[in-house]
Amino acid sequence: MQNLHKLMMKRIKLISGIFLCATVLMGCKSKNEHTSTEKASKPNIIIYLTDDMGYGDLGCYGNPIIETPAIDKFASEGVLLTDCHSAGTVCSPSRAGLLTGRHPYRSGIYYLQGYKGAHLRDSETTIAEMLKSGGYETAFLGKWHLSKLEKSEKIKEPHPGDQGFDYWFASTHNAYEGPKNFTKFIRNGEAVGEVDGWYCDVLTEEAIDWLTNKRDKNKPFLLIVSTHEPHAPLSPPEEYSEKYNNSTVDSLEHAINYGGIARTEYDISQNKKEYYGTISQLDNAFANLMKTVDQENLKDNTMVIFTSDNGPEHPVNLEESKGEWEAPTRDFCFGTPGNFRGMKRYPYEGGHRVPGIVRFPGKIPAGTTSDELVVATDFMITIANLAELETTKNNILDGTDALPAFLGKKTARNKPYLWVFPTHEDTYFRMPHMAMRYNNYTLLGWFPEKLENETLMDWMKSSVPVKFELYDLSNDPEQRNDLASIKPELVDMIRPLMLEQWIEIRDEGPIWENMK
Template sequence: MKFKFTNIHYILLLATAVLGSSCNSKKAGKIAKADPKPNIIIYLTDDLGYGDLGCYGNPIIQTPSIDKFASEGVLLTDCHSAGTVCSPSRSGLLTGRNPYRSGFYYIQGAYGAHMQNDEVTLAELLKTQGYETAFMGKWHLSRLEKSEKYDEPGPGDQGFDYWFASTHNAFSGPKNYGKFLRNGEEVGETDGWYVDVLTKEATNWLTKVRDKSKPFLLVVSTHEPHTPIAPPEKFSSLYDNATVDSLEQTIKYGGVDRTLYDISSNKKEYYGTVSQLDHAFSDLMKTVEDENAYDNTMVIFTSDNGPEHPVNLEESQGTWEEPIRDYCFGTPGIYRGMKRYPFEGGHRVPGIVRYPAKIPAGTTSDAMVVATDFLPTVATLAQAEIPTDRNMDGKDALSAFLGEKIERDEPYLWLFPTHEDTYFRMPHMAMRYDDYTLLGWFPEKTEEGTLVEWMKSSVPVKFALYNLSTDPGQENDLAASEPETVEKLKPIMIRTWKKIRDEGPDWGKLKSPKPKAASLTN
């Protein structure tokens, strides 16, 4: 049985005239063997909110380059990250699988989690079709620094020919960051801001390093606008004025209260960082044009999850007294929740795709797309075989990029199974079904057992229901007024969750890494 997802036009985006009309009814059709294999660029930002760009309705932040990019392709109004926090989202994007199947219950390192060697990534699939592959930026799927204690697979083990990456964010600050590794070798302190260093490295790879006779895959994974935030003054100064102060009152933060003290003077730093990101993205896109790769390159621009939660000492019960979060002014637009939240604002993210050879310019699409869909979409375009020896959650989304819907065999689940008091108001999972989203809570964790043991033995016992077509802000729980809908969806959520839950590894019992599939070792 298939569940057809009917999606929503959202008021927030209708005012964005630069994007033009909705996608026409042009059929995606099959990919012909004679079609040239497209180059692929995935540009993954960190903690960029659904409402943080001009083309998504932000009244303050200036993003002219990304807005122009959106006018050259399709803007997705119902695009979602694979998870609600960093590492799970990145795992899902690269593998096409719900990250909980791969054991990413939280971020890399938690409970021993890292991407295992037997996972098959998009880079590995494309290499079977003659692609040259590169990764730049934040990895956060394994510890890149090798030691006697840690020897985990890195980008080079997961299909990337060339990589310039850091294990985590630039926690010491985005300027002159000193923990990059290039193909396994420490680089030392770099000159400039994280995103600009990535742009320089990616440009050098595109223009001087790669074999230009081959199609390429380039993944650029920025630190920005994750905290800590410290943009060049030329960008932050754009937002140090009374007009911005007045517009700031119109910004929503997913139903999350702001802090109990005034941190408004810091907002210019966040807004400036997004403009800095826009500028760096423009430089990279110029390189693509200079390399005569504009028409036959699919560029996917997106985010790993919703915007970071601002500090609120009352709500966090004093546990989040982290000054870097005083700079969190990202917005999920009209949606509820932020990073980590299974509510819409935690995983609905910007999604823009430009591929002039096949996608009409200046279009929008309200078809639901999840980052797990990128692998099967790109694999199909590259005529690479998608693995059949494992459960895949992604679907070929090229039709969605042309304004059509996607039929899924199972609904998609987003999760954040915490039991901490900080998140006591938060559901543990969300499931999308047509216009509805069903939220589920696990039973309360007892003092016995670990978090993973609790999660892997639990199913949802409490539920909430929202209709996103009439209530995108998820303000009106319909569980009491539509009990028949809840009873219809509950067994689907529980069945889907059990399949994912039972496949995920128990890191405490995992003894040794599994080998790569034989078909991908050569």
């Protein structure tokens, strides 16, 4: 009997052991399956696009005056890009390039939306359309500037909903009337009327509401937040601007560089607090959005890209600007491109080298810096690869996968990139018409002068660069020493690449009837 009892106890222990092992194995399997599911889930994407923010406008990029604690903290959690560029040197082209992964001139966005009828055509495939085909939910909030959003019998251009966005709350242009209590937002095709608050704060509230209440939480998502700030006109709350109204700020002004571009002859220094305060207001708005991302447990599986649409704006002489609306409001623009030459519109570095910060916990090492060239047209391919989706085969893309750069590695770029702004008004802006990067060098080119009886479209569609400048950015980031006459053999080697790339892009772009 005693032996039988011992035998039964042994069997119970054996069975218990087997059961325990099975339980552990099942638990491990369950855990592995859960982990596998997590790893297999597609990442969420947030793109935070500021307007006219300069490369040197943030604390993490060395600004000695402006306080940006939230963005600086964000940079410490991801990678700070030192060679990040917008797709264009002015609003609409840069936005078209970011959304399509294509040089904006392929899409026909040569200047600004609406100029001679230009708009982003429905035939273009956007990041939103690509992600939506892969099961993503998509939202666009803020400045669109790629088509006319207001309803009209005469003008019917594709809106964000036609370009792949399930939800949109946007304005056609800037907040020309001022960023406070804006009256021209349109939500999913319907005019909203006057909103209470400042543009960037209203966008934050809208983004938070969409993230917490309106989206399908069973789907991965794309959210683009496109601010008006710090584009002129500027009028931040006094709590932000007054913190910069003191002698300490005045004493630091000597350290600020404005791209080597001549500013106004009259004193506008009393306005600088409005610009600095706007950047701090924007920093707070971004902080509130990131707080919601954390609260919704989205941080670990969300790649957030923070960048700008082009370099900073600068004041112009009232007489040279011909009395345009923006001349007096631009007296408030104190954005800086850091040590780089040029500002908004200029193909020099300061016109398109912009802040670029990317956070993706567990994927991108925190607190890192990358010196690799990254262009906003890279986002399409980078996001497609992360989401394991194919980009459209119908359109030529001009980007590359930038994820290696985010990880501190080298990228493989199979063709150079061109930044183009074909102004023909030499009395307004004296600048080259395009720039192309070739390793550490940048080649700049001028078109021939536009003839008086020549249309703008004919001039641009027939022109190629005829005059050149060459700079070595590795030892001359301020682009002070033109090497074209010193290294003519290098110019002769790079110039055919510029001409080939430009002619291909130029010839693909559509001809807008109003530009003839």
